[in-house]
Amino acid sequence: MFDAEKIQKDVEDFTKKAKETTSLIELDNIRKVLFGDKGIITLASKMIGKLAPEERAGAGKVLSSVRATFNPVFEEVKEKLESVELKKQIASEKVDVTVESGDSSVASLSERLNSTLGARHPIQVLQEDVANFFQSIGWQIASGPEVEAEWYNFDALNFGPDHPARQMQDTFYGEQLNTVLRTHTSPVQARSLIDCGVPLYIACPGKVFRTDELDSTHTPVFHQCEGLAIDKGLTMANLKGTLDAFFKAMFGDSAKARLRPSYFPFTEPSAEMDVWFEHKKGGAGWIELGGCGMVHPNVLRSCGIDPEVYSGFAFGMGLERTLMLRHDIQDMHDIVEGDIRFSKQYGLES
Ligand code: PHE
Numbered sequence: 609m610f611d612a613e614k615i616q617k618d619v620e621d622f623t624k625k626a627k628e629t630t631s632l633i634e635l636d637n638i639r640k641v642l643f644g645d646k647g648i649i650t651l652a653s654k655m656i657g658k659l660a661p662e663e664r665a666g667a668g669k670v671l672s673s674v675r676a677t678f679n680p681v682f683e684e685v686k687e688k689l690e691s692v693e694l695k696k697q698i699a700s701e702k703v704d705v706t707v708e709s710g711d712s713s714v715a716s717l718s719e720r721l722n723s724t725l726g727a728r729h730p731i732q733v734l735q736e737d738v739a740n741f742f743q744s745i746g747w748q749i750a751s752g753p754e755v756e757a758e759w760y761n762f763d764a765l766n767f768g769p770d771h772p773a774r775q776m777q778d779t780f781y782g783e784q785l786n787t788v789l790r791t792h793t794s795p796v797q798a799r800s801l802i803d804c805g806v807p808l809y810i811a812c813p814g815k816v817f818r819t820d821e822l823d824s825t826h827t828p829v830f831h832q833c834e835g836l837a838i839d840k841g842l843t844m845a846n847l848k849g850t851l852d853a854f855f856k857a858m859f860g861d862s863a864k865a866r867l868r869p870s871y872f873p874f875t876e877p878s879a880e881m882d883v884w885f886e887h888k889k890g891g892a893g894w895i896e897l898g899g900c901g902m903v904h905p906n907v908l909r910s911c912g913i914d915p916e917v918y919s920g921f922a923f924g925m926g927l928e929r930t931l932m933l934r935h936d937i938q939d940m941h942d943i944v945e946g947d948i949r950f951s952k953q954y955g956l957e958s
Pocket residue numbers: 791792793794872875898899900901922923924925
């Protein structure tokens with residue numbers, strides 16, 4: 609039997625209860641009493657089909673009006689109670705970041721999580737050491753892009769298009785025409801000369817790329833530090849003196865530089881540079897660290913500088929090599945893999 613008055617009265621009562629409740633569970637129970645499977649409204653709507661056709665429209669109106677009474681109240685109360693719950697939850701999960709780290713509960717938490725402090729990668733630390741040395745003698749630190757224009761990587765450095773020396777470096781060519789992953793840090797020489805002009809004293813530690821397989825002494829991604837000094841009247845003696853001072857800073861007072869004749873298209877004369885290195889464990893010897901020379905007049909001309917007035921020197925050295933030497937590291941894999949146990953051993957010094 610469809611009793612409109614009773615339905616309206618019930619819904620009014622439950623709407624009042626819904627307004628007063630302070631519990632989401634109770635609110636949901638009220639909703640079920642009205643709209644659950646056996647709820648008052650649910651049963652009443654099922655009954656409509658059984659009414660005489662002329663009564664159906666009136667009954668339908670009653671149901672939609674009671675829905676319009678209850679639903680907005682339900683939504684409003686639900687929203688209010690949910691926000692209260694959320695606030696309670698946030699308050700209960702609050703972390704006191706001002707607790708001192710010596711606090712035993714914090715220590716035991718970190719122990720349980722087996723948390724450990726990270727370490728900086730030793731190559732990064734070395735790059736900063738190198739930069740600090742050059743800044744300490746008044747040079748500036750320069751940088752350039754790793755995806756480099758072929759012109760800067762080769763042409764500006766006096767490698768002609770068919771220069772056999774292009775083959776000396778196993779190059780990754782970019783998909784974009786005339787780009788390479790820079791094979792050395794020397795393109796920064798040309799960039800800096802063009803951007804800053806002369807006189808110029810710069811060092812540039814950075815990442816370089818060659819198509820080598822990773823093995824115990826090679827890696828396709830490695831690091832170099834470039835040095836460039838251009839001024840009036842610089843000679844090879846200035847190059848040798850700078851390298852001596854740099855090697856002493858890197859490897860200790862007994863270290864010194866030795867130059868052996870070599871060839872690079874962008875320096876003339878060119879040399880390989882060796883360092884005299886004394887092992888902590890005993891024993892000493894000359895170890896090759898990179899290339900150097902007096903900047904070729906064609907490089908200065910490419911960068912708009914008159915080689916009749918200015919001259920200077922450049923050098924480039926491998927940083928992985930330096931790190932291996934300094935710490936007696938035997939295998940390149942250790943440097944490349946980024947294992948925290950390795951980084952912690954050498955990456956915490958400064
Ligand atoms: N760019 C050269 C290399 O990667 C090293 C170098 C730098 C040589 C500067 C001379 C002058 O092999």
